[in-house]
Amino acid sequence: MxxxxxxxxxxxxxxxxxxQNVELDCESPLPDVVREMPDEIHGHFIGVEPALSQEIDxxxxxxxMFNNTHVLYSFRYNSATAEFVATKR
Numbered sequence: 001m002x003x004x005x006x007x008x009x010x011x012x013x014x015x016x017x018x019x020q021n022v023e024l025d026c027e028s029p030l031p032d033v034v035r036e037m038p039d040e041i042h043g044h045f046i047g048v049e050p051a052l053s054q055e056i057d058x059x060x061x062x063x064x065m066f067n068n069t070h071v072l073y074s075f076r077y078n079s080a081t082a083e084f085v086a087t088k089r
Contacts, residue, residue, distance in 0.1 A: 004023050005021070005022060005024070005066070005067075006019050006020065006022075007064050007066050008065040009062070009063070010063040010064070010065075011056065011059040011061065011062060011063075012059050012060055013061055017065070018052070020045055020046075021045070021046040021047060022043045022044065022046060023044055024042070024043040024066075025042040025043050025044075026038075026041070026042070026043075030067050030069075031069075032067065032068065032069065033069065037066075037069055037071045037088065039087065040085065040086065041066060041085075041086040042083070042084070042085050043083070043084060044081065044082045044083040045082040045084065048082050053082065054079070056077050056079070057079040061074075062074060062075050063089070064084075064086055066086070071088060072088075072089045073086035073087060073088055073089060074086065074087055074089055075087070
């Protein structure tokens with residue numbers, strides 16, 4: 001599993017991202033090329049604060065960027081396990 005990385009999380013159309021540490025459930029690092037980004041990414045948040053976990057859980061729109069490609073992903077979040085599944089938009 002790759003090392004922890006920081007992702008940008010936008011909740012409910014926020015203009016400013018919240019930066020969060022995650023670990024991805026993949027064998028290799030994400031590519032740096034937009035067209036090579038996977039359609040789906042699985043992982044979990046590391047050390048997410050309870051208040052932010054609640055905010056993510058109740059958000060009506062969740063969007064994340066995983067690297068500098070600026071590919072946007074909508075994601076589902078399980079607050080009990082801090083796991084997410086992100087799908088390319």
